[in-house]
Amino acid sequence: xxxxxxxxxxxxxxxxxxxxxxxxxxxxxxxxxxxxxxxxxxxxxxxxxxxxxxxxxxxxxxxxxxxxxxxxxxxxxxxxxxxxxxxxxxxxxxxxxxxxxxxxxxxxxxxxxxxxxxxxxxxxxxxxxxxxxxxxxxxxxxxxxxxxxxxxxxxxxxxxxxxxxxxxxxxxxxxxxxxxxxxxxxxxxxxxxxxxxxxxxxxxxxxxxxxxxxxxxxxxxxxxxxxxxxxxxxxxxxxxxxxxxxxxxxxxxxxxxxxxxxxxxxxxxxxxxxxxxxxxxxxxxxxxxxxxxxxxxxxxxxxxxxxxxxxxxxxxxxxxxxxxxxxxxxxxxxxxxxxxxxxxxxxxxxxxxxxxxxxxxxxxxxxxxxxxxxxxxxxxxxxxxxxxxxxxxxxxxxxxxxxxxxxxxxxxxxxxxxxxxxxxxxxxxxxxxxxxxxxxxxxxxxxxxxxxxxxxxxxxxxxxxxxxxxxxxxxxxx
RNA sequence: GCACCCAUCGUCUAGCCCGGUCCAGGACACCGCCUUUUCACGGCGGUAACCGGGGUUCAAAUCCCCGUGGGUGUACCA
Numbered sequence: 001x002x003x004x005x006x007x008x009x010x011x012x013x014x015x016x017x018x019x020x021x022x023x024x025x026x027x028x029x030x031x032x033x034x035x036x037x038x039x040x041x042x043x044x045x046x047x048x049x050x051x052x053x054x055x056x057x058x059x060x061x062x063x064x065x066x067x068x069x070x071x072x073x074x075x076x077x078x079x080x081x082x083x084x085x086x087x088x089x090x091x092x093x094x095x096x097x098x099x100x101x102x103x104x105x106x107x108x109x110x111x112x113x114x115x116x117x118x119x120x121x122x123x124x125x126x127x128x129x130x131x132x133x134x135x136x137x138x139x140x141x142x143x144x145x146x147x148x149x150x151x152x153x154x155x156x157x158x159x160x161x162x163x164x165x166x167x168x169x170x171x172x173x174x175x176x177x178x179x180x181x182x183x184x185x186x187x188x189x190x191x192x193x194x195x196x197x198x199x200x201x202x203x204x205x206x207x208x209x210x211x212x213x214x215x216x217x218x219x220x221x222x223x224x225x226x227x228x229x230x231x232x233x234x235x236x237x238x239x240x241x242x243x244x245x246x247x248x249x250x251x252x253x254x255x256x257x258x259x260x261x262x263x264x265x266x267x268x269x270x271x272x273x274x275x276x277x278x279x280x281x282x283x284x285x286x287x288x289x290x291x292x293x294x295x296x297x298x299x300x301x302x303x304x305x306x307x308x309x310x311x312x313x314x315x316x317x318x319x320x321x322x323x324x325x326x327x328x329x330x331x332x333x334x335x336x337x338x339x340x341x342x343x344x345x346x347x348x349x350x351x352x353x354x355x356x357x358x359x360x361x362x363x364x365x366x367x368x369x370x371x372x373x374x375x376x377x378x379x380x381x382x383x384x385x386x387x388x389x390x391x392x393x394x395x396x397x398x399x400x401x402x403x404x405x406x407x408x409x410x411x412x413x414x415x416x417x418x419x420x421x422x423x424x425x426x427x428x429x430x431x432x433x434x435x436x437x438x439x440x441x442x443x444x445x446x447x448x449x450x451x452x453x454x455x456x457x458x459x460x461x462x463x464x465x466x467x468x469x470x471x472x473x474x475x476x477x478x
Numbered sequence: 479g480c481a482c483c484c485a486u487c488g489u490c491u492a493g494c495c496c497g498g499u500c501c502a503g504g505a506c507a508c509c510g511c512c513u514u515u516u517c518a519c520g521g522c523g524g525u526a527a528c529c530g531g532g533g534u535u536c537a538a539a540u541c542c543c544c545g546u547g548g549g550u551g552u553a554c555c556a
Contacts, residue, residue, distance in 0.1 A: 010556050045555055110554075117553095124479055126552085152554060169483070170495095178481060179552085186554040193556050217482060217551040240484080247548060275490090278505090282491060288505055305491075307484050308549065315490060315506045325519080363519040374518095388516080444515050456517040 003035025004207045007068075008197070010042045011054035014258035017311070018212060018242040018250055019057075020064060021276040025239060026210050027066045028277075028292060028299040035207070039071030040200060041082045044190050049084070060259040064269045065293070078204040083196050090191040093199045093229070094153050094184060102228040103184060105141050105151040106133040128180025129154065153185040155195070155225065162223045166216075167208075167237035167301040174220040182221060194218055198225040201234055210237045210301070213308075214249070237301045240280045241308040250311050266339040266368040268327075271320035279309040289322045321366030332358040339368035345379050345468075353419075353466060360462045377457045378467045381475050388455035392445040397438045401446045404428075404436060406476050413469055425464045451475065 007023035009015065023039075030037035039061070043049035058073055070076025080086055097103035106129075113129070120127040134156065136144075145151060157180060163173040184195035191199070197218075201209065216238045226233040244254035251257060256265070262272055273292045282303050283290065324332065333354045340346050346354070361374050376382065383389075392398060408428055412420055429447065432438050438446065448460055453475055457463065464472070 008556090012556080042556065048555080113554090121479085126480065172482075175481075183554050188554080190554085192554065197556090212550095213483065214550055215556090218556090220482090238483085241550075243549075245489090249550080278490065280490095286492065286504055288490090309491090310489060312489050312506075318506055361518095364517080439515095441515060448516065454517095458517070459514085460516090 001207055002205075003030060003033040004038065004205050005030050005035060005210060006038040006040050006201070006204065006206050008040040008042045008200075009057055010045060010048075011050060011057060012045060012048040013053060014260045015057040015060040016250075017257050017259060017262075017272075017276065020060070020066075020259050020272075021242065021279065022210065022212055022239060023061065023066055024064070024273055024276060024292065025281070025304075027068075028295060029208065029210060029301065030069075032295070032297045032299040036069040037066075038076065038078070038204060038206070039068035039073075039081065040204070041072055041084075042193070042196065043082055043084045044193065044196055046084070046190065054082075056260060060263065063263050064259065064273060066273075083191070083200065086196075086200065087189060087191075089203060090185065090196060090199055091189065093203075094191075094195075097155065097184070097228055098153065100228075101156070103153050103155050104134055104136065104181075105145065106154045106181075106183070107136075107144055107149050107151050108132055126177075126180070129182070131181060134181065150187040152183045152187050154181045155184045155221075155228070157181050157221075157224055158227070162220055164219065164223060164233065164236060167210075167235060168240070168304045168306060169216070169238060172216065172219070174223075179221055179224075184225075194221040195225060198222050198229070198231075202226065202229060202231045206234050208235045208237065208301075210239060213238045213241050237304065239304055240306055242279060242311050243308045245310060247308070247310070254311065255313065266335065267316075268320055268323045268335070271323040272316065274323065275316040275319045279311065280305050289319060317366040324366065324368070325362050327362075329355050329358055329362075332362050335368045336371050340372055340375075344372070344375075346375060356462070357466055360458050360466075364458065377452050377454055378463060379471060381453055381471065381478070383478070384449075384454045386455050388445075389449055389453075392449045392455060395442055395446060397436075397442045398446045398450060400436055401432055401438065401443075402450045402476055404432060405447075405450060405472075409469055409473050409476065413473065418469055419467070420465055420469065422461050422465050425461050429461075453478070 005026040007019070007026045009019055009023075027037045029035070039058070041054055043054070054072070058071075061068070068074065070078060070081065072079075072081040075081075094103060098105075108129075116130060117127040133154070159176050161174060161176045163171060166172050182194070183192050185191055200206075219236060219238075223233055242250040244250050246254075256262060259272070263269075270291055270293075274290060277292055277295075278288060281299075282305065284298055284303065324335070327335070333351075336358060337347065346357070349357070357375075357378075358371075361371060364374055365371055405428065412424070429443070432443055432447065444460070445455070448457065449455060451460065451464055451467070451472055
């Protein structure tokens with residue numbers, strides 16, 4: 001059997017992080033099985049679906065590197081890949097159901113239906129459709145249709161129990177009578193979700209449906225439709241939900257939930273994927289930092305976890321840091337430059353300077369956006385207010401160090417230098433130690449406070465050669 | 479209401495199917511130590527969990543039942 005999986009988002013907003021995870025699982029499964037991964041756009045909700053959202057979601061997939069084999073933008077043999085362009089297919093398939101008696105026209109008005117639902121609720125009955133139009137005579141139907149009455153097409157829900165084997169949940173059973181006759185085609189001719197999904201999955205030869213657990217109850221209606229169409233249902237895997245700290249389904253109020261936002265915050269796509277992959281799935285050898293592209297056949301549906309997972313940005317940040325540190329320096333520079341504010345002095349430095357700069361700071365950040373703050377020790381002058389700093393500033397040896405460094409820096413500037421070298425820095429340090437007889441904590445903390453105005457920071461012999469002489473000079477005058 | 483799903487450290491999870499090797503392993507966060515004459519990185523260590531109750535068994539995190547808690551769904555949304 002050829003494995004064909006799909007991710008089918010609605011273009012009603014930005015790509016959600018949970019959607020990205022589901023898409024990734026489908027992508028990974030296709031890769032592991034040597035199958036195809038298809039992107040289908042479910043835009044039957046005409047009110048809320050927009051083309052810009054579709055484009056933004058596709059752009060986000062591209063950013064993540066989850067490239068599909070078939071889809072609206074790349075084509076394929078089973079198109080069109082937008083539900084809004086598949087109207088004729090839904091009508092044809094609906095006619096099949098009409099012809100073999102699995103579906104019927106319904107002329108009930110919305111007001112009528114809502115009134116009945118309210119009564120049912122009041123009487124604590126399930127608000128199922130009462131079947132009023134179920135047994136209309138064929139000539140009644142055609143005369144109403146000819147009279148121009150609006151009609152939806154309803155599916156005759158069989159009164160029987162259904163069950164299926166889910167790759168994640170095992171055997172799932174639905175008792176009989178859970179759903180009433182449901183609408184499959186609206187009066188407008190636009191299909192309803194559960195119907196469109198089945199027609200599409202069947203006609204696109206989808207073999208496995210990996211989707212979020214919230215769709216589990218939908219499977220009942222879909223199973224009924226597959227049966228009516230005499231089609232074999234695909235294999236299902238209902239993946240646990242992503243939830244917030246309050247244990248509710250992850251949504252906007254939980255913070256950044258769209259992929260676009262993470263892109264804008266300069267997260268590494270592979271780190272996001274790595275984190276998302278581990279939220280609900282576990283690596284067979286418990287490795288936790290990896291590139292999903294290297295998973296290969298290691299990925300399977302056996303290691304999905306059943307319970308929902310709380311989204312925790314702290315761990316994502318840690319994973320981002322791990323990936324960031326292992327990037328080639330050139331790429332760290334690139335990433336840094338996209339995250340640093342325009343006009344930042346970092347941009348105007350030499351490549352050699354940038355290389356040693358990111359080499360020092362890469363271990364101290366998890367995110368590219370944290371670099372700006374870290375670089376202040378090089379470009380800005382803010383007096384530290386910590387007790388350590390106040391103590392070091394009050395030592396009687398500290399002014400001596402400052403006076404000495406003033407003359408050295410003046411000399412270096414006079415020689416036309418913009419920076420000093422590491423060797424020159426070491427010479428300063430030796431001079432303070434040997435000539436001024438200042439050593440130990442007085443030496444190192446003294447020099448640090450005088451030169452950086454901070455009590456803590458990266459190794460002086462690395463950051464002082466990166467600090468412009470004029471910045472150092474200015475600090476010595478304060 | 480009804481249906482379905484879920485339940486191991488604060489969080490992500492391993493273990494559960496095939497009961498003993500688990501007084502429960504790893505990771506994040508937190509704390510301590512080492513290293514670094516600072517910080518970080520790294521290394522080492524620590525605190526911390528089998529929802530409750532019954533049952534089966536020589537033995538249960540693991541199997542069964544009943545509770546409890548949480549979630550999802552109940553549309554001419556997807």
